[in-house]
Amino acid sequence: MAKNKEHSSALEEKAGMELSKSVSGPSAEKLKERRKQTPSASHLIDGIIHGDKTALSRAITLIESTADKHQSMAKKVIEACLPHANNSIRIGITGVPGVGKSTFIEQFGKILVKQNHKVAVLAIDPSSSLSKGSILGDKTRMEELVRESNAFIRPSASGDSLGGVARKTREAIILCEAAGFDTIIIETVGVGQSETAVHSMTDFFLLLKLAGAGDELQGIKRGIIEMADAIVINKADGENIKAAKLAKTEFNRALHLYPAKESKWEPRTLLCSAMLNEGIEEVGALIDEYVTKTKTNGYFSMKRKQQNKFWLIQTIENSIKSKFFNNSKVKSELEKQLKAIDANMTTPFQAAEKILNIAAE
Numbered sequence: 001m002a003k004n005k006e007h008s009s010a011l012e013e014k015a016g017m018e019l020s021k022s023v024s025g026p027s028a029e030k031l032k033e034r035r036k037q038t039p040s041a042s043h044l045i046d047g048i049i050h051g052d053k054t055a056l057s058r059a060i061t062l063i064e065s066t067a068d069k070h071q072s073m074a075k076k077v078i079e080a081c082l083p084h085a086n087n088s089i090r091i092g093i094t095g096v097p098g099v100g101k102s103t104f105i106e107q108f109g110k111i112l113v114k115q116n117h118k119v120a121v122l123a124i125d126p127s128s129s130l131s132k133g134s135i136l137g138d139k140t141r142m143e144e145l146v147r148e149s150n151a152f153i154r155p156s157a158s159g160d161s162l163g164g165v166a167r168k169t170r171e172a173i174i175l176c177e178a179a180g181f182d183t184i185i186i187e188t189v190g191v192g193q194s195e196t197a198v199h200s201m202t203d204f205f206l207l208l209k210l211a212g213a214g215d216e217l218q219g220i221k222r223g224i225i226e227m228a229d230a231i232v233i234n235k236a237d238g239e240n241i242k243a244a245k246l247a248k249t250e251f252n253r254a255l256h257l258y259p260a261k262e263s264k265w266e267p268r269t270l271l272c273s274a275m276l277n278e279g280i281e282e283v284g285a286l287i288d289e290y291v292t293k294t295k296t297n298g299y300f301s302m303k304r305k306q307q308n309k310f311w312l313i314q315t316i317e318n319s320i321k322s323k324f325f326n327n328s329k330v331k332s333e334l335e336k337q338l339k340a341i342d343a344n345m346t347t348p349f350q351a352a353e354k355i356l357n358i359a360a361e
Helices: 025-036 041-049 053-064 068-084 101-114 169-178 215-220 238-255 280-296 299-325 328-342 348-360
Strands: 089-094 119-125 151-157 183-187 204-210 230-234 268-271
Touching: 041 053, 041 068, 041 169, 053 068, 053 151, 053 169, 068 169, 089 101, 089 280, 101 119, 101 183, 101 280, 119 169, 151 169, 169 183, 204 280, 230 238, 230 280, 238 268, 268 280, 280 299, 299 328, 328 348
Parallel strands: 089 183, 089 204, 119 151, 119 183, 204 230, 230 268
Antiparallel strands: none
């Protein structure tokens, strides 16, 4: 039976086009080479400001590059985009693997698009500590949302960054805002690392949970739940509804144990089923309520200023760390001290002191 064209998968294989006889082989090769070339900073800036998703993707690739020649151009792009930024709602979404983050984000994003919002999803995939590789499969998991003209999905590898966010997520947010996206969703790795990083770059922090997975007991502990502005229990459907309702009660009780938030907002627990698209609109309404309240009492703008201060310090720390370990004298002394530690000729503390003294010279 032929598949309905309206509901065809984004992964469906399309028939290829035959190369026109009027296009010569050398011309085709020149075209391929031109596509490989990095466009100028002004070309990317113009494309981003006019909402060109291709230019946005290429600019994010540029800022994620560690090559010096790319970094200088990336700075120009970011500086030019800054006046057009800070005009979105930034939502951080986290949860353990298997909680249904991608399915939830797709349904949530589709609702926002129907409400005439422009949605950018920055999905962070965990990197292997061995191969350093990432699957980056979020576009395939959100195959319906990715086809929306007012949606943009960008998967990035977390690399060695802590907090479940990619190293350049902060800059990617600026570029997405400059491209006209009014809702930025950051999907974090959610593998138990500190979530301070994503909390420090978003306006609303959403924690997805599962019922019946032992997570209810975590509600009495400080940490990620204390940072959450809302807890959403996903997969509240079928035989799991009873357990989900019980978990909701437990989490609401746990939330009352924490001190009042500076935002004057009282976090709540909601139920939803991303698979059945139930309860998602209620989550959106809750976020709208939060934004209205915090903009009225001034917390929203104050938190944005705090975010900028946090990322100033983070940028300085990252820069110092990078310059330290790229110092040729430090590299040489580090290798020497590692051998000394292996031979039990020194301690890590003495070795560190020697390396730091070398760097200070």
